Amino acid sequence: xxxxSIKNLTxxxxxxxxxxxxxxxxxxxxxxxxxxxxxxxxxxxxxxQLTGLLPPQEGSISILGEAPREGNADLAxxxxxxxxxxxxxxxxxxxxxxxxxxxPRADAEAQARQLLAQVGLAGFEDSYPKALSHGMRQRCAxxxxxxxxxPILLMDEPFGALDAQTKLALEDLLLQLWxxxxxxxxxxxxxxxxxxxxxxxxxxxxxxxxxxxxxxxIPLQRPRSIRELxxxxxxxxxxxxVWEQLERGIQLSGDAGQPAR
Amino acid sequence: xxxxxxxxxxxxxxxxxxxxxxGSWEFACSRGWLDPTFFGRPSAIAHxxxxxxxxxxxxxxxxxxxxxxxxxxxxxxxxLAVLLxxxxxxxxxxxxxxxxxxxxxxxxxxxxxVPLFLLWFGLxxxxxxxxxxxxxFFIVLxxxxxxxxxxxxxxxxxxxxxxxxxxxxxxxxxxxSAVPVIASGxxxxxxxxxxxxxxxxxxxxxxxxxxxxxxxxxxxNMNGVMGLLLVLALLGMxxxxxxxxxxxxxxxxx
Numbered sequence: 290x291x292x293x294s295i296k297n298l299t300x301x302x303x304x305x306x307x308x309x310x311x312x313x314x315x316x317x318x319x320x321x322x323x324x325x326x327x328x329x330x331x332x333x334x335x336x337x338q339l340t341g342l343l344p345p346q347e348g349s350i351s352i353l354g355e356a357p358r359e360g361n362a363d364l365a366x367x368x369x370x371x372x373x374x375x376x377x378x379x380x381x382x383x384x385x386x387x388x389x390x391x392x393p394r395a396d397a398e399a400q401a402r403q404l405l406a407q408v409g410l411a412g413f414e415d416s417y418p419k420a421l422s423h424g425m426r427q428r429c430a431x432x433x434x435x436x437x438x439x440p441i442l443l444m445d446e447p448f449g450a451l452d453a454q455t456k457l458a459l460e461d462l463l464l465q466l467w468x469x470x471x472x473x474x475x476x477x478x479x480x481x482x483x484x485x486x487x488x489x490x491x492x493x494x495x496x497x498x499x500x501x502x503x504x505x506x507i508p509l510q511r512p513r514s515i516r517e518l519x520x521x522x523x524x525x526x527x528x529x530x531v532w533e534q535l536e537r538g539i540q541l542s543g544d545a546g547q548p549a550r
Numbered sequence: 551x552x553x554x555x556x557x558x559x560x561x562x563x564x565x566x567x568x569x570x571x572x573g574s575w576e577f578a579c580s581r582g583w584l585d586p587t588f589f590g591r592p593s594a595i596a597h598x599x600x601x602x603x604x605x606x607x608x609x610x611x612x613x614x615x616x617x618x619x620x621x622x623x624x625x626x627x628x629x630l631a632v633l634l635x636x637x638x639x640x641x642x643x644x645x646x647x648x649x650x651x652x653x654x655x656x657x658x659x660x661x662x663x664v665p666l667f668l669l670w671f672g673l674x675x676x677x678x679x680x681x682x683x684x685x686x687f688f689i690v691l692x693x694x695x696x697x698x699x700x701x702x703x704x705x706x707x708x709x710x711x712x713x714x715x716x717x718x719x720x721x722x723x724x725x726x727s728a729v730p731v732i733a734s735g736x737x738x739x740x741x742x743x744x745x746x747x748x749x750x751x752x753x754x755x756x757x758x759x760x761x762x763x764x765x766x767x768x769x770x771n772m773n774g775v776m777g778l779l780l781v782l783a784l785l786g787m788x789x790x791x792x793x794x795x796x797x798x799x800x801x802x803x804x
Contacts, residue, residue: 360712376727390713
């Protein structure tokens with residue numbers, strides 16, 4: 290059974306705007322799937338549909354056999370900006386998700402401490418977000434997300450706001466965490482290189498109305514390391530291939546929007 | 551402003567400045583260049599304060615009345631304002647309906663309402679509290695609404711995706727993120743409560759520093775006037791300082 294199954298999803302904003310059209314996607318358990326596409330193509334909207342935070346639309350969505358609902362504990366959501374609570378310390382921020390889901394305090398703290406160590410934030414447990422760099426904040430958000438035992442992770446451009454160096458480091462960190470405990474991931478990004486490097490599959494969307502124009506398997510070996518991929522020929526070939534698909538998608542929908550990289 | 555710490559050198563500088571300032575004031579009075587009937591005289595002001603607070607301590611009672619009025623106005627005005635602010639955010643249509651009336655009332659010069667308040671609430675603390683409260687209320691109300699409206703949408707989305715109840719959303723996200731804005735309103739409201747109370751006391755009262763000040767003015771006791779002005783200024787400064795302390799302890803994450 291697919292972990293996530295989306296069938297003929299069509300999303301409208303009001304009577305005139307067609308945001309996403311006839312979007313169908315099955316994602317297997319434990320797969321890392323990226324969705325790329327020009328900005329405004331409805332990638333984030335699709336993700337928000339899964340969280341149940343938006344009213345249901347045309348088509349059907351099943352998450353581990355169930356319809357989307359707000360607060361579904363099978364999902365852990367990570368947003369573009371770090372989204373840390375500024376009045377909480379690194380440790381209590383990392384505990385936040387677990388706290389909201391009713392994990393006992395002591396368990397949550399132990400789990401959070403362990404993950405903070407894994408993401409390289411040991412020693413910063415009592416710092417407030419204002420004292421952390423962007424990269425460190427996003428590490429903390431990663432710890433918060435992975436601390437939840439949710440089998441499915443929804444990541445909405447989690448590294449979109451980081452500089453290139455920090456981004457590579459955090460992509461590697463995400464791979465490490467994910468390779469240690471394979472969960473199903475949907476990763477939204479407008480960065481093609483990132484999508485290819487991390488994923489088992491890359492879904493390419495067209496500009497609005499967002500449609501799937503390509504579904505490209507990424508046969509690169511696992512475990513991967515972002516740094517080593519940079520020297521891998523196959524990686525660059527796949528990258529070029531997906532890039533062509535993306536360009537075609539953009540041309541088909543006649544939009545001038547350019548994705549990054 | 552209240553984060554300044556003076557080194558002993560700066561302290562010495564201030565002491566020197568004050569000594570020169572007060573010394574030349576005193577000197578000018580003794581030589582007859584300044585008329586103490588209009589300007590008072592530092593030594594006589596000091597004597598007035600010593601008498602009022604130490605040897606025949608009747609000013610403490612007035613100080614107590616003023617403080618009591620100030621703090622009551624502050625607490626009452628702030629609590630009412632926060633409650634109404636929360637109601638406004640929960641029921642935006644109610645806010646739309648109430649807004650013109652609140653704007654109208656807030657535009658009224660509060661000091662002009664004192665005669666009415668005296669009539670309604672009497673010469674005692676009641677009328678003072680009415681003025682102070684009406685000032686504190688609007689400041690805190692505006693800040694409460696702004697603070698709650700300013701909450702980050704991302705934090706709300708994240709928290710809702712974690713399955714938080716509306717109450718949790720409020721206590722975990724909305725309220726803490728509004729606290730800094732509300733707190734800066736509270737700091738202002740405390741000073742305005744005092745201004746309101748003293749203003750009302752100046753017009754008519756049974757007790758209070760404002761009332762004493764008015765009495766000194768009408769009896770041409772310039773030393774008393776100057777001394778009380780100094781006390782009032784120090785009081786206002788102390789209140790702001792205390793409030794900033796509380797704020798910093800509460801908001802160490804900022």
